[in-house]
Amino acid sequence: xxxxxxxxxxxxxxxxxxxxxxxxxxxxxxxxxxxxxxxxxxxxxxxxxxxxxxxxxxxxxxxxxxxxxxxxxxxxxxxxxxxxxxxxxxxxxxxxxxxxxxxxxxxxxxxxxxxxxxxxxxxxxxxxxxxxxxxxxxxxxxxxxxxxxxxxxxxxxxxxxxxxxxxxxxxxxxxxxxxxxxxxxxxxxxxxxxxxxxxxxxxxxxxxxxxxxxxxxxxxxxxxxxxxxxxxxxxxxxxxxxxxxxxxxxxxxxxxxxxxxxxxxxxxxxxxxxxxxxxxxxxxxxxxxxxxxxxxxxxxxxxxxxxxxxxxxxxxxxxxxxxxxxxxxxxxxxxxxxxxxxxxxxxxxxxxxxxxxxxxxxxxxxxxxxxxxxxxxxxxxxxxxxxxxxxxxxxxxxxxxxxxxxxxxxxxxxxxxxxxxxxxxxxxxxxxxxxxxxxxxxxxxxxxxxxxxxxxxxxxxxxxxxxxxxxxxxxxxxxxxxxxxxxxxxxxxxxx
Amino acid sequence: xxxxxxxxxxxxxxxxxxxxxxxxxxxxxxxxxxxxxxxxxxxxxxxxxxxxxxxxxxxxxxxxxxxxxxxxxxxxxxxxxxxxxxxxxxxxxxxxxxxxxxxxxxxxxxxxxxxxxxxxxxxxxxxxxxxxxxxxxxxxxxxxxxxxxxxxxxxxxxxxxxxxxxxxxxxxxx
Numbered sequence: 280x281x282x283x284x285x286x287x288x289x290x291x292x293x294x295x296x297x298x299x300x301x302x303x304x305x306x307x308x309x310x311x312x313x314x315x316x317x318x319x320x321x322x323x324x325x326x327x328x329x330x331x332x333x334x335x336x337x338x339x340x341x342x343x344x345x346x347x348x349x350x351x352x353x354x355x356x357x358x359x360x361x362x363x364x365x366x367x368x369x370x371x372x373x374x375x376x377x378x379x380x381x382x383x384x385x386x387x388x389x390x391x392x393x394x395x396x397x398x399x400x401x402x403x404x405x406x407x408x409x410x411x412x413x414x415x416x417x418x419x420x421x422x423x424x425x426x427x428x429x430x431x432x433x434x435x436x437x438x439x440x441x442x443x444x445x446x447x448x449x450x451x452x453x454x455x456x457x458x459x460x461x462x463x464x465x466x467x468x469x470x471x472x473x474x475x476x477x478x479x480x481x482x483x484x485x486x487x488x489x490x491x492x493x494x495x496x497x498x499x500x501x502x503x504x505x506x507x508x509x510x511x512x513x514x515x516x517x518x519x520x521x522x523x524x525x526x527x528x529x530x531x532x533x534x535x536x537x538x539x540x541x542x543x544x545x546x547x548x549x550x551x552x553x554x555x556x557x558x559x560x561x562x563x564x565x566x567x568x569x570x571x572x573x574x575x576x577x578x579x580x581x582x583x584x585x586x587x588x589x590x591x592x593x594x595x596x597x598x599x600x601x602x603x604x605x606x607x608x609x610x611x612x613x614x615x616x617x618x619x620x621x622x623x624x625x626x627x628x629x630x631x632x633x634x635x636x637x638x639x640x641x642x643x644x645x646x647x648x649x650x651x652x653x654x655x656x657x658x659x660x661x662x663x664x665x666x667x668x669x670x671x672x673x674x675x676x677x678x679x680x681x682x683x684x685x686x687x688x689x690x691x692x693x694x695x696x697x698x699x700x701x702x703x704x705x706x707x708x709x710x711x712x713x714x715x716x717x718x719x720x721x722x723x724x725x726x727x728x729x730x731x732x733x734x735x736x737x738x739x740x741x742x743x744x745x746x747x748x749x750x751x752x753x754x755x756x757x758x759x760x761x762x763x764x765x766x767x768x769x770x771x772x773x774x775x
Numbered sequence: 776x777x778x779x780x781x782x783x784x785x786x787x788x789x790x791x792x793x794x795x796x797x798x799x800x801x802x803x804x805x806x807x808x809x810x811x812x813x814x815x816x817x818x819x820x821x822x823x824x825x826x827x828x829x830x831x832x833x834x835x836x837x838x839x840x841x842x843x844x845x846x847x848x849x850x851x852x853x854x855x856x857x858x859x860x861x862x863x864x865x866x867x868x869x870x871x872x873x874x875x876x877x878x879x880x881x882x883x884x885x886x887x888x889x890x891x892x893x894x895x896x897x898x899x900x901x902x903x904x905x906x907x908x909x910x911x912x913x914x915x916x917x918x919x920x921x922x923x924x925x926x927x928x929x930x931x932x933x934x935x936x937x938x939x940x941x942x943x944x945x946x947x948x949x
Contacts, residue, residue: 595915719890719914720922724882742915760885767887768870774890775915 285425287358290366293351293415296396300416301347303392309340314492358429363403365413375413377403384570384594385427387563389420394561399423427565431550455553459608459615461543469610470536471529472581478531479524536609545608545615547622552592554606566606568623569773570594572743573713576616580706586612590619595742595775605743624698624714632700634693638734641750642687646680692748694762699739701746716770717741721760725753739763742775796864796875802905803926804860809901811856815849865924867935870942872912874922886922888942890914896932908932912939 285291313336346369354367364376388400398417418426461469541558551567572595576588592606611619620627653676660666682705690703694715701711720740729735735756737748748759822841826832832841859878866873871887891912898908910932911923927935 720884720886722882722884724877724880727879730881740914764871764885764887768889 285422287356287426287429290355290357291422292355294396294398294417294419296392296398297415297417298348298351299392300400301351302344304416305340305343305347309336309343358426363430379430382430384565384567385423385430386565387420387423387427387561389557389561389563391559393417397421399563401426431548455546455548458545458547458552458618459611460545461540461610465610466536466540466543467533468585468587469540470533472579472585472587473532473536474579475525475528475532478528478535481531482524482527540609543608543610545611552606552619554608564606566592566594570775571623572717572741572775573711573746574619574623575709575711576611577704577709578707583707588613588616590616592619593741593743620712624712627695627698627712629700632693632695634691634700634702635755636691637687637748638732638750638752639687640728640732640734641690642684644728645683649676649680652676690749692751694759699746699763701748711746713739713741713746715763715766716772717774718763718767719774721763723753723756723760729753794866794868794873796866796873798864799860799924799926800905800907800928800931802907804857806901806905806907806926807856807860808853811849811852813901815845815852819845860926863926867938872922872939874924884922886912886914888939891939891943894936894939894943896929896936898929910935 349369350367353369353372354365356363356365358364361379362376363379363382364374367373367375382403384404386402386404388402389398390400393399396417397420399420400414400416401418401423402414415423538558540556543554543556546553546555548565551565551570553563553565555561555563571592573593574591575593576590578588582588587610590608590611592608594605617627653673656672657666657669660669686703686705689705689708690701692699692701694700697714699711699713699715701713703709718739718741722738722740723735724738725735729750733753734750735753736750737756737759739746739748748756751759822832822845826838832838855878859876862878862881863874863876865875870889871885873883873885875881875883892915893913895911895913896908897911902908906929907925908927908929909923909925910927911921913921924935
């Protein structure tokens with residue numbers, strides 16, 4: 280087996296390609312931070328001042344690069360007694376040791392440069408409060424995979440023999456079975472059914488960003504825009520602009536999907552899942568079964584037509600809640616999701632859940648408040664003779680009330696011996712599945728209004744975030760809370 | 776695995792008589808009043824200091840409005856600080872800890888000991904003056920589910936921490 284060719288018990292350094300990566304990263308960061316300054320220098324302004332700034336930037340970048348390069352030669356790792364030990368630092372040597380059992384996932388990433396040199400960026404994630412995470416800019420891909428297999432295979436054994444040298448017998452190479460993959464036509468469908476409003480918003484943000492940056496460097500955009508001859512705002516031009524925006528949004532959605540999800544493969548490993556995808560930058564993310572806290576899936580109106588759902592596997596996050604720990608797999612069918620649920624939580628029949636809805640006051644209260652705001656706004660605008668300006672506000676208000684009603688109708692929850700199942704959504708369907716024993720804390724909260732009506736909202740805290748069940752009867756909330764807490768306290772399984 | 780639902784009903788919960796919430800130390804009421812007062816006095820001082828440089832701030836109608844507003848808001852916050860003491864409390868059960876709080880927006884948070892990652896005792900300068908401490912429990916993941924019990928006497932905080940640490944360790948061994 281090729282894997283055992285690598286000896287990790289001696290110090291291993293990153294591939295030399297890492298130096299290129301580090302230099303590239305430095306330039307990238309500097310360029311991004313100083314973009315407005317550089318524009319000022321290039322566009323003009325005080326020549327001498329610009330020179331000073333330029334030299335300063337170059338000096339800082341050069342120093343950073345030299346530092347990083349020296350650091351590269353001082354950084355190496357060893358595998359010893361089922362621990363990954365990393366040595367780093369120039370002036371003060373730092374030694375970070377991570378027991379294999381603490382390692383949450385090892386993820387890989389390959390951009391074009393990486394692919395050219397057949398190296399991978401490797402990132403080791405640990406769960407927990409300590410900042411024990413580290414990443415190598417470049418490690419030979421084969422070596423990186425060998426390291427990952429080593430870490431995972433040792434974890435497989437209940438009592439790892441510390442002194443036995445790891446050879447072929449003890450390394451159980453992970454075998455993969457494919458759950459699903461996206462072929463080009465699926466990819467196209469995923470792209471077409473994305474939320475185009477989001478892409479539209481991105482365009483808007485992009486132009487806003489450019490506008491802001493231009494303002495910062497002293498270009499007065501408003502002045503230019505006045506030079507544009509007055510435009511006749513006929514119904515046709517509005518339609519053209521809207522359809523143009525729509526087309527651009529769809530194109531952007533397609534591109535985003537293509538770049539992110541090209542050649543997506545969703546694989547089942549011995550004890551977890553693996554997702555490989557990406558056009559320019561190839562990402563490989565693994566998630567171990569017991570690290571996955573809860574899973575959810577959702578669709579929208581378009582996706583429902585072709586039966587696609589976005590599945591997301593939510594893992595325990597470190598000190599901060601960052602979305603990076605959530606793995607999204609678009610274009611899953613109901614069967615894929617069912618098979619993921621069955622492998623993770625055992626055979627589950629979602630029809631058998633007794634689901635109950637939330638209290639009607641969830642909608643009524645909201646509708647009342649919004650109507651009151653609309654009423655007051657209406658009165659105010661009436662008195663200042665601007666009542667015609669109320670129409671858009673009214674439309675937005677009615678939209679909010681309607682969506683709240685739909686979400687009230689769709690929200691439902693239930694549980695069996697093992698799982699909590701929460702449904703919801705507005706235009707699409709959204710579902711969350713959480714094993715009870717993964718809950719870390721339960722909170723019942725009541726607003727004054729809820730107290731008056733013997734209602735409450737229930738929050739379930741997990742290592743991967745909070746799940747809320749709003750507006751249920753206080754007695755129901757208490758029973759649920761007691762049930763969940765009982766389940767957590769009587770369950771001895773490892774939850775993280 | 777038969778799921779025993781009967782047992783749930785016997786497990787006590789806020790309104791149920793089984794869990795009696797322990798009050799925080801009476802001195803904590805004073806501490807929260809002082810902290811609120813210090814905050815508002817500092818805010819006023821900052822305003823006055825800035826006023827030395829920007830004379831506008833001392834002009835007649837503005838200073839009056841600011842002072843009245845300050846007095847009302849400060850009074851409200853101090854009333855909340857006094858009152859909220861009555862609504863705060865904690866209860867330690869065999870396997871978990873409960874903490875309730877909130878005058879208007881009430882909440883009860885329960886954290887099972889077998890989900891606690893670590894716990895910490897903190898005491899600020901005002902806390903120390905009254906011999907008080909704050910006990911914080913941390914769970915994995917985000918900080919949103921962390922629980923802090925303020926207004927414990929230092930002995931109590933220490934013994935509580937000791938108890939919880941033991942329980943957490945017991946759970947790990949099982």
